[in-house]
Amino acid sequence: MSDESSIKVALLGFGTVGSGVYEVIESRQNQLRHLVGHPIEVVAVLVDDISKERKMGSHVFVTDDFQEILALPDLDVVVEAIVGVEPAYTYLSHAIDQGLHVVTANKELFAHKGFELQKRAKDQGVELKFEATVAGGVPIIGALTKLLQVNQVLKIEAILNGTSNYILTKMREEQISLEKALTEAQALGYAEANPTNDIEGYDALYKIMILTELLTGRKVNQNYVRCAGISTISTDDINQANLRHERIKHVGVIEISGEKVFSEVSLLTVSESHKLYSVEGVDNAVLVTGDLIGELVFQGPGAGKYPTASVMVEDLVDIYNPVSKSIKLVTKK
Numbered sequence: 001m002s003d004e005s006s007i008k009v010a011l012l013g014f015g016t017v018g019s020g021v022y023e024v025i026e027s028r029q030n031q032l033r034h035l036v037g038h039p040i041e042v043v044a045v046l047v048d049d050i051s052k053e054r055k056m057g058s059h060v061f062v063t064d065d066f067q068e069i070l071a072l073p074d075l076d077v078v079v080e081a082i083v084g085v086e087p088a089y090t091y092l093s094h095a096i097d098q099g100l101h102v103v104t105a106n107k108e109l110f111a112h113k114g115f116e117l118q119k120r121a122k123d124q125g126v127e128l129k130f131e132a133t134v135a136g137g138v139p140i141i142g143a144l145t146k147l148l149q150v151n152q153v154l155k156i157e158a159i160l161n162g163t164s165n166y167i168l169t170k171m172r173e174e175q176i177s178l179e180k181a182l183t184e185a186q187a188l189g190y191a192e193a194n195p196t197n198d199i200e201g202y203d204a205l206y207k208i209m210i211l212t213e214l215l216t217g218r219k220v221n222q223n224y225v226r227c228a229g230i231s232t233i234s235t236d237d238i239n240q241a242n243l244r245h246e247r248i249k250h251v252g253v254i255e256i257s258g259e260k261v262f263s264e265v266s267l268l269t270v271s272e273s274h275k276l277y278s279v280e281g282v283d284n285a286v287l288v289t290g291d292l293i294g295e296l297v298f299q300g301p302g303a304g305k306y307p308t309a310s311v312m313v314e315d316l317v318d319i320y321n322p323v324s325k326s327i328k329l330v331t332k333k
């Protein structure tokens with residue numbers, strides 16, 4: 001940290017997630033200071049349109065020029081919550097090269113460039129945290145990282161897109177069409193105005209790519225991961241499954257056997273005994289099979305302002321207060 005008095009943070013993006021991170025940092029000041037030993041201060045925010053009204057303190061520097069963020073004196077961390085691979089990749093590469101720690105929520109960026117960014121961060125000796133890129137508020141990256149220290153993860157089956165899960169749930173419960181369920185999801189703010197990433201499965205695909213890279217340590221090529229969305233599903237299909245006491249779920253799968261790795265996003269018909277059968281609405285769930293631990297289920301809010309902001313601020317705390325690094329071995333005399 002450059003300045004003993006406070007940890008200085010720049011937020012890239014001040015939409016749903018970025019504004020959530022700002023509010024959590026502001027409202028949990030005492031708790032954060034206690035955890036990391038210093039105040040955490042948001043000193044600057046990068047946005048696309050500087051003319052928009054924003055709810056933030058007048059001391060925060062707001063700009064649409066990333067070079068002005070890089071030029072700030074004593075900056076410590078960049079917290080990124082903008083959308084898409086570029087310009088985010090260029091921004092984070094420059095931030096890392098300048099010795100800044102990075103926390104990101106940007107799954108599309110991380111699916112395509114996470115491998116390169118992690119190598120860059122390692123070379124520069126800075127931290128790069130990405131918990132919020134998969135399953136929003138469910139801390140699956142941290143849990144898997146810990147499990148992998150001793151276990152081999154053999155399989156993951158996961159509901160990673162709250163919007164598609166919500167639509168499938170509503171189609172079954174209310175006997176409505178996919179289009180009507182999608183309109184409801186949009187009205188409730190669960191689906192974007194352009195829902196392609198959710199409906200065609202790309203959002204889940206990005207998350208499966210990130211998890212596959214985490215498990216294998218190898219870069220994943222998007223072209224080698226089959227991806228199906230929910231756009232072909234009808235209420236008839238759902239009712240047929242229901243008659244057999246089964247449900248159709250939109251599931252990302254990773255299977256690892258020795259050097260062989262299989263990843264895909266597809267529609268899976270699950271029976272009542274399957275752990276994903278009862279995961280409904282906007283929830284995400286990740287079912288992990290480890291060779292020693294057996295089966296674990298992680299379930300919770302896969303998106304949303306505060307769940308996502310919560311894991312990002314936890315990432316920020318981990319940079320300065322990593323529990324693992326604070327455990328010292330006792331040397332016998």
Ligand SMILES: NC(=O)c1ccc[n+]([C@@H]2O[C@H](COP(=O)([O-])OP(=O)(O)OC[C@H]3O[C@@H](n4cnc5c(N)ncnc54)[C@H](OP(=O)(O)O)[C@@H]3O)[C@@H](O)[C@H]2O)c1
Nearest residue numbers: 013014015016017047048049081082083105106303304308
């Ligand atoms: N929403 C969730 O629940 C959630 C959960 C997990 C991960 N994520 C990820 O988090 C990221 C942000 O999501 P969000 O829902 O917060 O999006 P959002 O509400 O659309 O906000 C995006 C923010 O980024 C800014 N921005 C966009 N392009 C920019 C550019 N080229 N330069 C500078 N600023 C730019 C926008 O500026 P203006 O305000 O000026 O338009 C806005 O403040 C995405 O990558 C998303 O995949 C979201």
